Amino acid sequence: MNYGPLIFLAAFFALAGSWFGFVITPQVQMGRQQPTNTLGSPVTYPVSRPGLARQGLQVYRANGCADCHSQQVRQSGTLLVVALTDRGTNQAAVVAALQKLKPGLSGSDAARMLQDLPKPILSSTKRQEADAAVKSLSTAGAKAALSIVPQGPDLERGWGKRRTVAGDFLYDNPVLLGSQRVGPDLANVGVRLPDMNWELCHLYWPRTEVKDSPMPACRFLFEKRPIGSAHSPDALVFPPGTDPAPGCEIVPLPEAQALAAYLVSLRADAPLFEAPLAPIPAAAVSTNTPAASGITTNAPTANTPKPS
Amino acid sequence: MSPDRASSLPLPAETAEPKAVDVAVPVGLLVLLLVLLFGGMVYFDQHGAWFKPEVYTPYISVADLQSFQPPTGGINLERGKVVYESVCGLCHNPDGAGKPNQAPPFAGSEWALGSPNRMIRIPLSGLNGTVKVKDVDWNLSMPAMGAALSDDDLSAVLTYIRSSWGNKATPITAAQVKAVRAEIGNRTQMWTVEQLNAVP
Numbered sequence: 317m318n319y320g321p322l323i324f325l326a327a328f329f330a331l332a333g334s335w336f337g338f339v340i341t342p343q344v345q346m347g348r349q350q351p352t353n354t355l356g357s358p359v360t361y362p363v364s365r366p367g368l369a370r371q372g373l374q375v376y377r378a379n380g381c382a383d384c385h386s387q388q389v390r391q392s393g394t395l396l397v398v399a400l401t402d403r404g405t406n407q408a409a410v411v412a413a414l415q416k417l418k419p420g421l422s423g424s425d426a427a428r429m430l431q432d433l434p435k436p437i438l439s440s441t442k443r444q445e446a447d448a449a450v451k452s453l454s455t456a457g458a459k460a461a462l463s464i465v466p467q468g469p470d471l472e473r474g475w476g477k478r479r480t481v482a483g484d485f486l487y488d489n490p491v492l493l494g495s496q497r498v499g500p501d502l503a504n505v506g507v508r509l510p511d512m513n514w515e516l517c518h519l520y521w522p523r524t525e526v527k528d529s530p531m532p533a534c535r536f537l538f539e540k541r542p543i544g545s546a547h548s549p550d551a552l553v554f555p556p557g558t559d560p561a562p563g564c565e566i567v568p569l570p571e572a573q574a575l576a577a578y579l580v581s582l583r584a585d586a587p588l589f590e591a592p593l594a595p596i597p598a599a600a601v602s603t604n605t606p607a608a609s610g611i612t613t614n615a616p617t618a619n620t621p622k623p624s
Numbered sequence: 625m626s627p628d629r630a631s632s633l634p635l636p637a638e639t640a641e642p643k644a645v646d647v648a649v650p651v652g653l654l655v656l657l658l659v660l661l662f663g664g665m666v667y668f669d670q671h672g673a674w675f676k677p678e679v680y681t682p683y684i685s686v687a688d689l690q691s692f693q694p695p696t697g698g699i700n701l702e703r704g705k706v707v708y709e710s711v712c713g714l715c716h717n718p719d720g721a722g723k724p725n726q727a728p729p730f731a732g733s734e735w736a737l738g739s740p741n742r743m744i745r746i747p748l749s750g751l752n753g754t755v756k757v758k759d760v761d762w763n764l765s766m767p768a769m770g771a772a773l774s775d776d777d778l779s780a781v782l783t784y785i786r787s788s789w790g791n792k793a794t795p796i797t798a799a800q801v802k803a804v805r806a807e808i809g810n811r812t813q814m815w816t817v818e819q820l821n822a823v824p
Contacts, residue, residue: 345675345677346677349677357702390681393682443691462694464693589689589693590680593694
């Protein structure tokens, strides 16, 4: 019997099926994504990277950085955190409301919770529960803010504030997600380490900045030259006691400048509809400053993302 | 080894060739597969969000994602400013001072500070004819610039106008805009000052 047509059909459908599933379906699903507004503000996100950073993406790609560094933050869940921001005037009513929210809380403990505001009161995964808590506290005269706090091992390591989504990579070509984590995730490295000099020193000699770093030094991206009549303005400033070449200066080549600009531009932390986020109001640093609640604004407190 | 010696050894009995026979697949296995398939479908239906592009892993559906959105409280003045500068500010000036022979001012205008019902109507259907603003007669025609804006955006921009450049009037809510929209229906004719003055 001639199995030729059958084998042809089987191969055809196997390839067509995978093309349909891996190419066409994702294209239909999210191929037309556009920049959107971040939550609660008219800021457009994402914006394309500056020109130098766009060149840096190609340096990142050419040097295989994506072999050891991922750019995708994962999230395992989300918590709704109710934080008390203003205790109001009727302390007894607020204490009663707190005790109702947290059964078994003694009156003195509840009164102690009213110190050092803002303070997280309740964490929940159910919106109804959190909304009810905010309502009961505001009925008692206090002010409470609802924060949305993404959770997960990656976020605990400080690799981001929320998971990364497709919209974060809208202007990247190619998208360098990476699949291994020999080094830390870099989706938010521009938020953690925004200093160009730090990035360049770390590229030249990783061990000066991070002890025991296994990262290979990218010395070929730098030029080592004797100091002339004056320092080059671009020369690296190493941390004290770690100057790798006394008497010489290390000047980054354009590729290194571009790569560092790209790293600094990596920040995927804007609150989006598909990855909501609202930070817990930060505690006031000094008690001498007038309370921010004295200024009447229409802006909801929980809604304004911290400028980063 | 000589051939003689080999032939003298007794040969072991040959095992029979394996043969394919028809055996029915156990019914229990089929049932188990069907149960697993059904369970998988139910799980997909409940956690897969049906390929919605905005739903990512920790969230299981659009409704679940909605429940984690930050609260949108009050009227967003920041949004109002953006809408004002893109829609109104070209003629009325970004600082609300108006432009001669183009548009009357908002700052201190009795129309901007006055009845919300009249103010909401103007961007929804436009305004034609002579209108007196701060003791100056303006004989111009304004198209229905706000008809295409959402209730939220229109209320935000009107509230921005009523609370900027020294104006201190009550905010206009999205519900008020919605009510006026329902009242005037699909009117496309521009208002005149007399018609607006008839509105409370």
